[in-house]
Amino acid sequence: MTNESVNHAKSATVKIETKRKSARKAKGLCEKAIYAAFFLTGLTSALCVVLITVYLIASGTPAIREIGLTSFLFGKEWSPSSGEYGILPFILTSIYGTAGAVAIGVPVGFMCSLYLSKVAPHKIRTVIEGAVGLLSGIPSVVFGLIGMSVLVPAIRSFFGIPDGSGLFAAIIVLAVMILPSVIKVSLNALDAVPKEYEDASLALGATPIETYLRVSVPAARSGITASAVLGVGRAIGEATAVMMVSGNAANMPSIFQSVRFLTTAIASEMSYATGLGRQALFSIALILFIFIMIINATLNFFLGRSKK
Amino acid sequence: MTRKISVKRKLHSAVIKALMYISAALTLSCIVFIIVCVAVRGVGNISADLLLSSPSYISDKIGILPDILNTVYIIIATLIIVLPLGVGAAVYLTEYAKSKRIARIIEYTAQTLSGIPSVIFGLVGMLLFCDFFGMKTSLIAGALTLVIMNLPTVMQTTRESLKSVPQSYREGAFALGAGKWRVIRTVVLPCCVDGIVTGCILCVGRIIGESAALLFTAGFAHKVNGMIDGLTSPGATLTVALYVYAKEEGEFGIAYAIAAILIILTSLINLCASLITGRKKG
Known part of the structure; x- marks a missing residue:
């Protein structure tokens, strides 16, 4: 009898053991499946970037090969109807437009963030910061709309030219649009400067303004540069607002002339272009993508430095 | 002296x-x-008539109800897809990723993604979703394009708040014998609902304001549809409608009315986001 009961107990424990084991196994399997699922979602963004890059290269290179790289990049004439596919006007317009917007937007944004970070009373800082937040949330079409119906007529009557839409209007609109990102990033950088630096400079007899310019700004240099680079990225990538104010003719850029940016060249013909013309648009997107990648790499470099 | x-x-x-x-x-x-x-x-x-009717050539009036509905549809569709992806990626990065290399690659690509201009997303979205997957110009193609655009935002905000969950919570739960998934589900994720909600709100803001990526993927139609029909057919969101009314049709009154609605919406969203982050800090 004792033997029997011992056997019985043994078999029971074995049963429980195997049950536990299988439960643990199932749990382990479950955990592994969940791990795999999270891993896959983690890879989505990498996959998207690869997909975008591959797609742009695959669809952008045939037209470049057909047209020829030099005549595509440096041709001054864009007229798909007569087989001319030179995008130099778009490239130059994008560069001039971005440079102009940055030349206006970055100094104003920088000075504004210096004021907010160091000089402004708390109440004023809260108000302006809130307003800047609001500005950054305004959709780009709204900027375009105001540019189109207020700025363009104002430029026309002020400078006495037949049409106000063109590079100048685009530069002003872009300058306003990059303001919030410039202000936010450089404000963060300036706020992070240790107070001891400034105190030491003040104790040595520098005036507050001298302290800010010679001590705080150099200390926040990387962050401020990053804000400027971010502004460049924003300005070069903007399409809708620019399309509404730049006139959209494929001219070589000049300040009051109707011009076309890289972005607007893509957007304006996409809906009806066919054949080689359509392929050439993908090539323009590829060129724009290369520009953006260079800007991104620069931005990451400066952001990484400002973190250290 | x-x-x-x-x-x-x-x-x-x-x-x-x-x-x-x-x-x-x-x-x-x-x-x-x-x-x-x-x-x-x-x-x-802005009038009730404008908000609650669709445009008609017969009575020569413009209503923006279809555009409002399209915007709502596209927001819902985008959020449903982007939330699991973004939150999952953030959980992977903070909880699972052992190899620093993969984590760095994912971070770098997310950063790259957030720097790509919307017109390129629009173009690739058109090639990929509309042509390659045969979805034609439709709201769902637009929503999928927006998913790629907004992925970094959700990832970033979720990650920030996952990082702020104290390590001791996790250790406590592990010590009680919970598995990794159980810890994440019952302890970690509930602690960072704030961050996920903030991510959602920021996404909604970006979706409402987006135009260039939707021009070629979601199209310009103004027709009132149900959610399912709406997603598979082309439709203009509020921003695209504004663009079309201002640029193509010269209806500045309507365009400014839409602009006012957009600004009211985005400032509300801004307010919500800052309230949530303010509450967290306080």
């Missing part, structure tokens, strides 16, 4: 100070000008 500050230094300080004030005033006046401009020209044109 007090030494006086030289005139040159004083002048320098005064000039810099003046420049600061001018810049701040300029920034503020830009914002005020935009708000006032839109309010004056737009608010008067």
Whole structure:
């Protein structure tokens, strides 16, 4: 009898053991499946970037090969109807437009963030910061709309030219649009400067303004540069607002002339272009993508430095 | 022995100070000008009739109900897809990723993704979803394009708040014998609902304001549809409708009315986001 009961107990424990084991196994399997699922979602963004890059290269290179790289990049004439596919006007317009917007937007944004970070009373800082937040949330079409119906007529009557839409209007609109990102990033950088630096400079007899310019700004240099680079990225990538104010003719850029940016060249013909013309648009997107990648790499470099 | 500050230094300080004030005033006046401009020209044109009807050539009137509905559909569709992906990626990065290399690659690609201009997303979205997957120009193609655009935002905000969950919570749960998934599900994720909600709100803001990526993927139609029909057929969101009315049709009154609605919506969203982050800090 004792033997029997011992056997019985043994078999029971074995049963429980195997049950536990299988439960643990199932749990382990479950955990592994969940791990795999999270891993896959983690890879989505990498996959998207690869997909975008591959797609742009695959669809952008045939037209470049057909047209020829030099005549595509440096041709001054864009007229798909007569087989001319030179995008130099778009490239130059994008560069001039971005440079102009940055030349206006970055100094104003920088000075504004210096004021907010160091000089402004708390109440004023809260108000302006809130307003800047609001500005950054305004959709780009709204900027375009105001540019189109207020700025363009104002430029026309002020400078006495037949049409106000063109590079100048685009530069002003872009300058306003990059303001919030410039202000936010450089404000963060300036706020992070240790107070001891400034105190030491003040104790040595520098005036507050001298302290800010010679001590705080150099200390926040990387962050401020990053804000400027971010502004460049924003300005070069903007399409809708620019399309509404730049006139959209494929001219070589000049300040009051109707011009076309890289972005607007893509957007304006996409809906009806066919054949080689359509392929050439993908090539323009590829060129724009290369520009953006260079800007991104620069931005990451400066952001990484400002973190250290 | 007090030494006086030289005139040159004083002048320098005064000039810099003046420049600061001018810049701040300029920034503020830009914002005020935009708000006032839109309010004056737009608010008067908003009416129940405009909001609740669709455009008709017969009675020659314009209504933006279809555009409002399309915007809502596209927001819902985008969020449903982007939330699991973004939150999952953030969980992977903070909880699972053992190899620093993969984590760095994912971070770098997310950063790259957030720097790509929307017109390129629009183009690739058109090639990929509309042509390759055969979805044609439709709201769902637009929503999928927006998913790629908004993925970094959700990832970033979720990650920030996952990082702020104290390590001791996790250790406590592990010590009680919970598995990794159980810990994440019952302890970690509930602690970072704030961050996920903030991510959602920011996404909604970006979706409402997006136009270039939707022009070629979601199209311009103004037709009232149900959610399912709506997603598979082309449709204009509010921003695209604004663009079309202003640029192609010269209906500035309607365009300003839409602009006013958009600004009201985005400032509400801004307010929500700052309330949530403020509550977390406080």
